[in-house]
Amino acid sequence: MSKFHPMPDTCPDAVPIKVDRVFDSCSDRDCLSNVQILMDGGELPPNVTLVKSRCVKVSDICMNIEPVPFNRGFFSIDLTYTFRVELMAYERACGSPTLLTGTAYAGKNVILYGGESSSKTFFSNGKPCSSGEECSESVNLPTAAVQVVEPIALETRVGMVCPPAPEGSSAVPIRTVIMTLGLFSVVELFRPVTILVPTYEYTIPTKECRADTESPCAVFDKIRFPAEEFSPGSVNGMGDFSPDCGCGATTDSIESEEKPL
Numbered sequence: 001m002s003k004f005h006p007m008p009d010t011c012p013d014a015v016p017i018k019v020d021r022v023f024d025s026c027s028d029r030d031c032l033s034n035v036q037i038l039m040d041g042g043e044l045p046p047n048v049t050l051v052k053s054r055c056v057k058v059s060d061i062c063m064n065i066e067p068v069p070f071n072r073g074f075f076s077i078d079l080t081y082t083f084r085v086e087l088m089a090y091e092r093a094c095g096s097p098t099l100l101t102g103t104a105y106a107g108k109n110v111i112l113y114g115g116e117s118s119s120k121t122f123f124s125n126g127k128p129c130s131s132g133e134e135c136s137e138s139v140n141l142p143t144a145a146v147q148v149v150e151p152i153a154l155e156t157r158v159g160m161v162c163p164p165a166p167e168g169s170s171a172v173p174i175r176t177v178i179m180t181l182g183l184f185s186v187v188e189l190f191r192p193v194t195i196l197v198p199t200y201e202y203t204i205p206t207k208e209c210r211a212d213t214e215s216p217c218a219v220f221d222k223i224r225f226p227a228e229e230f231s232p233g234s235v236n237g238m239g240d241f242s243p244d245c246g247c248g249a250t251t252d253s254i255e256s257e258e259k260p261l
Contacts, residue, residue, distance in 0.1 A: 014196040021195075023142065024112040025188040030181075031154070036161050037085055037102040037177040044100075044158065044175040048089040051177050053153035054099070055086040058183075063144050068111060075114045075189060077144050080107045083151065087177060102177065114142030114189040147186040155180035 044051075060082040068074040083104040088097035117140060159178040162171040212219065 013198050015199050016194050017197055018192055018194055020143070020190040021193045022188050022190045023115045025186060026110060026112060027184075027186045028108075028110075030106075030108060030183045030185065032081075032106045032151075032181040032183060033155075035083070035104045035106055035179045035181055037087075037104050037179060039100060039102040039176060041100070044177060045089070046175070047091050048098075048100075048158065048175075050090040050093055051100075051156050051158055052088045052090075052097070053085070053156045053179065054088050056151045056153050056179075056181060057084050058082070058148050058151065059084045059103075061146050061148070063146065065114075065141055065144055067141075073113050073116045074111055075142060077110050077112065077187060077189070078107065079109070079146060079187070080105060081148075081183070083181070085177075085179070087156070100177075104179065104181075106181070110187050112187065112189045115191055117191065142189045142191045145188045145190065147188075149184050152182040153179060154182050 058081055062080040062082070064078040066076050066078075068076050083106070085102045085104055087100045087102070089100045090097050156177060156179050158175060160173045161176055161178070162173050164171070
């Protein structure tokens, strides 16, 4: 357990600052299988026989933090991912696609060390304290942060699922889309702490402020020729994955992408 060190009296070049210290973190690659898509229009249209993924994005992450019993300093983090999905639906493989949208959810749990603290910290919010009015916030749990890149659609297929049914009645299977998603994530636990840092006198920047007055063609001449864009990728070097998958495209743009050269 770390000891509290008071600020030394003879240290004129050090100042205390408030920062968020990361106590523990982890990275993960999750293969989320059998993810059921809740179609915005309800059930998948009966004439759809083939679906392809056009775009999958993480729209929200819900987090819940609780202390792990009998293991002081460790916290259980429950994560619920919300995905927005765009699909190209076909009546037949050689037909024109229809754009469909939906939402999917997936959860996971991680346990990280978040430090021990029996104190409470209060922050003013600028409002005067009065009876019945909140003027501060109590913080005694670490804060969780999750970083993700956009998911990779590994499989997309049409399937039958049984939605929850009211008590006393049987569930009726419905047609929907089932996906397998690949997701890279980093989870961190941090707390606000006070640390000492050395300070230096402020200096004026030496770089001058100026606008680029060159002509557009002169600027273009300085751009490196993108030779790699003209070289087909091999199996072992398929190029960098780009999360820009064209969400929000119209049906006309989808049809233009499906036309053969």
